[in-house]
Structure formats: structure tokens, C-alpha cells
Amino acid sequence: MTDSALPSPSAGAFIGREHRLAVRVYYEDTDFTGLVYHANYVRYFERGRSDYLRVAGISHTELLERLDPCAFVITRMEIDFRNAARIDDALVVHTTYDTVKGPRLLIGQWITRGESLIARARVLAACITPLGRARRAPADLVERLTPRLLNASQS
Numbered sequence: 001m002t003d004s005a006l007p008s009p010s011a012g013a014f015i016g017r018e019h020r021l022a023v024r025v026y027y028e029d030t031d032f033t034g035l036v037y038h039a040n041y042v043r044y045f046e047r048g049r050s051d052y053l054r055v056a057g058i059s060h061t062e063l064l065e066r067l068d069p070c071a072f073v074i075t076r077m078e079i080d081f082r083n084a085a086r087i088d089d090a091l092v093v094h095t096t097y098d099t100v101k102g103p104r105l106l107i108g109q110w111i112t113r114g115e116s117l118i119a120r121a122r123v124l125a126a127c128i129t130p131l132g133r134a135r136r137a138p139a140d141l142v143e144r145l146t147p148r149l150l151n152a153s154q155s
Contacts, residue, residue: 021092099151
């Protein structure tokens with residue numbers, strides 16, 4: 001079997017305005033008790049945000065290669081931990097991009113195991129230039145996000 005015969009990794013899918021990404025808990029994600037180490041939830045949330053954009057047709061690489069390049073930086077993240085995830089658990093990272101206003105993007109995320117809420121996060125991201133200065137999100141990026149925002153008239 002060649003590598004080309006393997007399926008591509010899943011970037012998840014949209015269910016309405018919500019993006020869902022399946023994540024498996026591996027040994028490397030856990031502490032000595034077999035529970036997910038708290039900092040790894042931040043990594044799961046990052047994967048959810050990145051794959052949301054990927055499925056929406058927004059490429060981080062293309063954003064950096066634009067004539068007016070941009071990237072994202074997280075300026076605030078609040079996480080409520082509700083239940084512990086364990087080695088071998090099948091989790092789902094849920095992501096909604098809720099608001100885009102100027103350079104700011106407000107994002108809601110939560111992780112579930114079946115019907116059980118594991119963690120919830122409120123994330124504030126900013127669109128920046130390669131020099132790290134805040135900038136308005138590009139119009140074409142906002143256009144791709146608009147159908148799934150809480151209030152489609154925002155930007």
C-alpha cells in the first residue's frame with residue numbers, strides 16, 4: 001500500500017453554523033493518571049479553530065501569501081473545565097465563529113465526549129500583520145465567515 005492510498009486526515013465538518021472535529025486522546029496527551037493534561041485542551045481547541053477555517057475555504061498559508069498578508073493571534077482565552085477526558089476517549093471539538101468586528105474575532109468552543117461536556121472556551125482572536133500590528137480582517141475572509149456568524153451583518 002502506498003501513502004497515496006491512505007485517506008486524508010479529516011478536517012471535520014459543519015453541522016449548521018457549528019464545526020465539529022473528532023479528536024482521539026492518545027497516551028502523549030495524558031498525565032501519569034491517564035487523564036488529559038489541562039494544557040492539551042488548548043491544543044484541541046486550536047485544531048478546532050484551524051480546521052473550521054480550512055473547511056470554510058480559508059488557508060493560513062494563503063493568508064500569509066496575500067499582497068496584504070495577515071495571520072491570527074489569540075489575545076484572550078477563558079476555559080471552564082467540567083469533566084476529565086481520559087486516554088483512548090473519542091472527543092468532539094465544537095467551534096463557532098460568532099462575531100467579526102474590525103480586527104477581532106469572537107469564537108465559542110466546547111469539547112464533548114458523547115453527551116458529556118468536558119470543557120468550554122471563549123476565545124478572542126485578532127487579525128494581525130506579519131509585523132504583529134492589528135488590522136481589519138480581510139473582506140474576503142469575512143465574506144466566507146458571514147453565513148455562519150451569530151449576526152450575519154457584522155464586520
